[in-house]
Amino acid sequence: MAWKDLKNKVKRQLSDYLELPGDIMLDLPKIVLVGNLQVFIENHRGIQEYNSCLVRVVVSDKVIEVTGENLTLRNIMPDEICVEGLITGLAFLS
Amino acid sequence: MFLKMLNYLYGYVTITLPEEYLEKFINMATTRGIYLWGIANAFGNRVALNVRLRDVQPLRHIARMTRCRFHIVARSGLPFFIGRLRRRQALLGGALFFVIMLYALSSFIWVIDITGNRLISEAKIAGVARQAGLYRGVPKWSVDTAELEKSIMQQVNGLAWVGVTVDGTRLEIKVVEKVLPPDNGAQLVDIVAQKDGLIKEILVLSGHPLVQEGDTVTGGQVLISAAIPPLKIEEEDKNNADAVEKDEHQLPVQYVHARGIVRARIWYDGYDEVKLKEQVKRPTGQEITKLCMKIGCKEIILMGPRQVPYAHYVKHTDVKRLPTWRNINVPVEFITVKYIEQKIYNNILSRAEARRLAGNQTMDKLRLQIPDNAKILKTQLREVKTVSEEPIVRVRVTVETLEEIGLEKPHRSDGGGNGIVDGKDGSPSNGNQNNT
Numbered sequence A: 001m002a003w004k005d006l007k008n009k010v011k012r013q014l015s016d017y018l019e020l021p022g023d024i025m026l027d028l029p030k031i032v033l034v035g036n037l038q039v040f041i042e043n044h045r046g047i048q049e050y051n052s053c054l055v056r057v058v059v060s061d062k063v064i065e066v067t068g069e070n071l072t073l074r075n076i077m078p079d080e081i082c083v084e085g086l087i088t089g090l091a092f093l094s
Numbered sequence B: 001m002f003l004k005m006l007n008y009l010y011g012y013v014t015i016t017l018p019e020e021y022l023e024k025f026i027n028m029a030t031t032r033g034i035y036l037w038g039i040a041n042a043f044g045n046r047v048a049l050n051v052r053l054r055d056v057q058p059l060r061h062i063a064r065m066t067r068c069r070f071h072i073v074a075r076s077g078l079p080f081f082i083g084r085l086r087r088r089q090a091l092l093g094g095a096l097f098f099v100i101m102l103y104a105l106s107s108f109i110w111v112i113d114i115t116g117n118r119l120i121s122e123a124k125i126a127g128v129a130r131q132a133g134l135y136r137g138v139p140k141w142s143v144d145t146a147e148l149e150k151s152i153m154q155q156v157n158g159l160a161w162v163g164v165t166v167d168g169t170r171l172e173i174k175v176v177e178k179v180l181p182p183d184n185g186a187q188l189v190d191i192v193a194q195k196d197g198l199i200k201e202i203l204v205l206s207g208h209p210l211v212q213e214g215d216t217v218t219g220g221q222v223l224i225s226a227a228i229p230p231l232k233i234e235e236e237d238k239n240n241a242d243a244v245e246k247d248e249h250q251l252p253v254q255y256v257h258a259r260g261i262v263r264a265r266i267w268y269d270g271y272d273e274v275k276l277k278e279q280v281k282r283p284t285g286q287e288i289t290k291l292c293m294k295i296g297c298k299e300i301i302l303m304g305p306r307q308v309p310y311a312h313y314v315k316h317t318d319v320k321r322l323p324t325w326r327n328i329n330v331p332v333e334f335i336t337v338k339y340i341e342q343k344i345y346n347n348i349l350s351r352a353e354a355r356r357l358a359g360n361q362t363m364d365k366l367r368l369q370i371p372d373n374a375k376i377l378k379t380q381l382r383e384v385k386t387v388s389e390e391p392i393v394r395v396r397v398t399v400e401t402l403e404e405i406g407l408e409k410p411h412r413s414d415g416g417g418n419g420i421v422d423g424k425d426g427s428p429s430n431g432n433q434n435n436t
Helices: A002-018 B002-010 B019-031 B053-066 B078-087 B089-105 B122-131 B145-155 B241-250 B351-369
Strands: A030-034 A038-042 A047-051 A054-058 A063-077 A080-093 B012-018 B036-041 B046-052 B071-076 B111-115 B159-167 B170-177 B189-193 B197-206 B222-225 B259-275 B277-295 B298-303 B312-321 B332-348 B375-384 B392-404 B406-410
Touching (some): A030 A080, A047 A063, A047 B019, A063 B019, B002 B012, B002 B046, B002 B078, B019 B036, B019 B053, B046 B053, B078 B089, B111 B122, B145 B159, B145 B170, B189 B259, B222 B259, B259 B351, B259 B406, B351 B392
Antiparallel strands (some): A030 A038, A047 A054, A063 A080, A063 B036, B159 B170, B189 B222, B189 B406, B277 B332, B312 B332
């Protein structure tokens, strides 16, 4: 595990130094919130759970939990998910 | 937007599947590159989602692997629409018939407009166009606009230009008429007096002057004649004996188009009277509107007062009724009555004020008679006095103007002479009857 941490640390420093966006270098999700109406999650690894008040999306090593009302998945593409509805919360679960 | 259109073109289906299989199903579909959208909760514990028509077959494979069953609940898009249309061929035929008819009927000319003509009648131009093969309902391809222009130009006299344009199903014939110069030299013209006056100045450009400066002329009198009598032999030529005299007899009278400027002084008279004490009604600015409906002979007041609250008023009535059709007359009328309150004032004027007012009123009346280009030389205001003192001011205004009185008229052979002609004889109504 220490080896992986070290590798991540080097990667982060390198991306900071080269000013490269983290979502490419570190394989991190990019989340765009449009008000409380839409969430775009890029770089996802599929969904874990879906119902009208909770959506769990798997990203590289975490799970993003979107809570709200009347949630729908507007579209799902291999690299992007768009969740629509009245969003009340967004949390990272590890 | 673009994606939605593409989805419509490809066709898509809405499927439902149990909620508990959803995550696995979606993850497998997305990793296989199947595009899913519009995932929402449906009735029960099922979830609805949209998928393209061509991805349904791979989804069956995924469903088998996840051991769930999905149901197709809705089909939309162009492929399904075509399928539905194939079953309703009458509808398709009707639509096709509509398009064909629209196209076919728009290839005829249905409206012919003729614009720009003033003296030449529309019927004449239309008649010529009819002969050239243009009528309502003629196919567009059989109309040659250039040919039509040419034939209208040739067959209708007095046209300077013809333009034919086809605009949809409307054909417009634009014409410009020839404007002939007022004088083409063929006609003999005298200059006659428009009105009575005293000649101030006379300038003859061509023709023979019959009057001099200082002469009094009456309306219709010939001022400059078209007939130029032979030149008088001057004194020294008298010596050249009878040969010349004979020549003079043979010299014909020359005829020209008389031209010239004749300015004359003209007097206008006007009279008016103003009472010193007068009752005048003026609106107070108060008004009230009554709206009523008349059915048969019964009147129902919809809005406004029953009795008019003014002592003096002016009434404006506006009646609206339904248009009559054949001999059916609906006996319903809407009547709007507007009452404008009036108040009576006693208008008391001093003698000087009344005099000025009367003078202004008379001048206003006279100005209507005086042409615009006239120059006013003198204005004289005279109060008419009566023996007994009356509460009335009477004024008489005399305006002296200098204006051009020459008017072109066809030449008359007995023309004018050199004396004063009777004014009535030369008036425009019968002036042209004696033409030779």
